[in-house]
Amino acid sequence: MGEIYRVPNTNEVTSVDIRYEQLISNLNPTTKNIIIGTDSHFDYLKVEQHKHTSDLLNNFITTGRIPIITQATPVTATSSTLMDNIYVNYKNNMDQILTGVLSSDISDHFPVLFFMENSPNLRILIKTRLLDEKKMYQINRSLHSVN
DSSP states (O other): OEEEEOOTTSOHHIIIIIIIHHHHHTSOTTOSOOEEEEEOSOOGGGTTTOHHHHHHHHHHHHTTEEEOOOSOSSBOSSOBOOOEEEEEETTSOGGGEEEEEOOOSSSSSOOEEEEEOSSTTOOOOOOOOOOOHHHHHHHHHHHHTOO
């Protein structure tokens, strides 16, 4: 399991042809469960119109890794993009993979979720905190006290 991050506005050719391609090709293709998370700053919603996005997707697919996030991750009132993704090997049992995007305004990107079942009876428990006005005030106050 690993994460690849591309700094916004860095050279696209260098990112695709050197960084991503070298990292991906150095992974052992016989390893069963390779999971790669990315924030690539290449928008898969524009894969047909943008050469470097298409090249990046092709690099992953030709090495046996497919993207499993299919929803936009940063979404604003005026735009949406699919730049955050998780890639898995073709060798994984795709019936045992559960993915999603958590709609939240805690960040400028929505968190992406990935679960891989180890047994057919796996139950997923998601815990949350209840936030009322008092708790939000306390959080806000604590954040303002940090330099």
